[in-house]
Amino acid sequence: MxxxxxxxxxxxxxxxxxxxxxxxxxxxxxxxxxxxxxxxxxxxxxxxxxxxxxxxNTTKSIGMIVTTSEAPYFAEIIHAVEEHCYRQGYSLFLCNTQNEPEKIKNHLEMLAKKRVDGLLVMCSEYTPSSLDLLSNFASVPMVVMDWGPNGNTDIIEDNSFSGGYLATKHLIDCGHKNIGIIAGELSKTTARTRYEGFQKAMREAGLTINKNWVTEGYFEPEDGYECMNKILQQEELPSAVFCCNDVMALGAISAITEKGLRVPDDISIIGYDNIHASRFYAPPLTTIHQSKSRLGAQAVNLLFERIAQKDKNELPHGHRIGIYPELVLRKSVKTLL
Known part of the structure; x- marks a missing residue:
């Protein structure tokens, strides 16, 4: 050689x-x-x-720490990030954490040894332990791709509150008054803010929230299925249900169908995220669009700016960039007017 x-x-x-x-x-x-x-x-x-x-003093590589790469929403963002990195001549080290502090610690130490030029973080929820670990990594340029910690990091905000409001407002505009919700864990920031958007839209319309139609899952199709079955056990049923992500909507549609009911004729369903598969649901899912490609591109571009600023010893305080949700109309919501 x-x-x-x-x-x-x-x-x-x-x-x-x-x-x-x-x-x-x-x-x-x-x-x-x-x-x-x-x-x-x-x-x-x-x-x-x-x-x-x-x-x-560069490795042309960045690290990315995510909760999981299995969920469709995360998978599509990771694909967008990897594609953008590739076009810029960068390699991507992907680390799944399941939000376990020990895994976060080990991955951060590994990425430090590999001398990555920057770090992307998308962990859904941040415990005091994980925040401490990330603060120890503060010398490396970092962009947080969800609500994230405050401080000297750039943050891409997904505006989940606005998305929850937009989804519920659409159901109300279509004539629905009896509306349920299949949320994520309400102790988690993303799930809670979408639920708060739901609450605001219901309050503005003067509608009562039926506690029997408020359920919590873990953003998996099984949770949508089980939560929808709990709602279907009630004597009075909602005319529409807001599912706080698309894969829970898939589970909810399955539960409705098993009961001999139809979407949207008997119960309307609206989802969230607009994952690639949602257009192929039966019926195609009305949902809230989150641009995964835009999110990935903005995060990577912002990180490259931070890397360049580090070389010039210009690290300003972190700033926020918003990604705003949009309504995608398909066939899963019936108009009652």
Whole structure:
């Protein structure tokens, strides 16, 4: 295997000059540069990524810490992030944590050893332990892709409150007055803010929230199925149900169908996230759109800005960028007017 000394010898220059050509750290005459590149090509020389990173103080890699890569919403965002990184010549180290502090700690230590240039975080919920761990990583540029911790990190906000309000307002505008909700864990920020948006829309319309139609799940299809069955056991049924993510909506539709009822003829369903599969539900799901590609691109671009600012010792206080939810109309909500 060829070394940098072999390249220097063939090109008739010093190893320092070869290094400057590879890393673009100093002006080199065009003829000399061409000779070095020709030698590299002839010898099939591949510079050590580790050695190069030490020279230029960059590894062209970023770390991404997420709760899970299995959930469709997370998976689509991760795909968008990876694609954007690839186009910019960066590698992505993906770490699943299941929000376990020990896993977060181990992943952060691993990413530190790999000298990643920056870090993306999307953990859904942040415990005091995980916040402490992230604060210990403060010397690395960081972008938080959900509600996240305050401080010297940039945050992409998904405005879940507005999304919950928008979903419920649509049901009300379609003539629904008896509306239930299948929420996530209301102790969690994302679930709670969507529920608070639901509450606001109901209050504004002067509608009563039936506690028997308020259920909590864990953002999985099984939870949507079980929560919908609890609602279906009530003597009085809602005419519409807001499911706080699309996969719970899938479970809810399954439960409704098993009871011999139909969506939207008997019960209307609206989801949240607009995952790719939601358009292929039966019926196609009316939902709240969260642009995963836009979120991924903005997060990566913002992180690149932070990386560049770090090189210039310009790290301002973190700022927030909003991603605003949009209503997607399909076939799962019936108009009663």
């Amino acid at each position: 060829a070394t940098i000394k072999d390249v220097a010898k063939m090109a008739g220059v010093s190893t320092t000059t070869v290094s400057h050509v590879i890393n673009k750290t100093r002006f080199v005459a065009k003829e000399t540069e061409e000779a070095v590149h020709q030698a590299i090509k002839t010898l099939k020389y591949s510079p050590s990524a580790v050695a190069r990173s030490l020279k230029v």
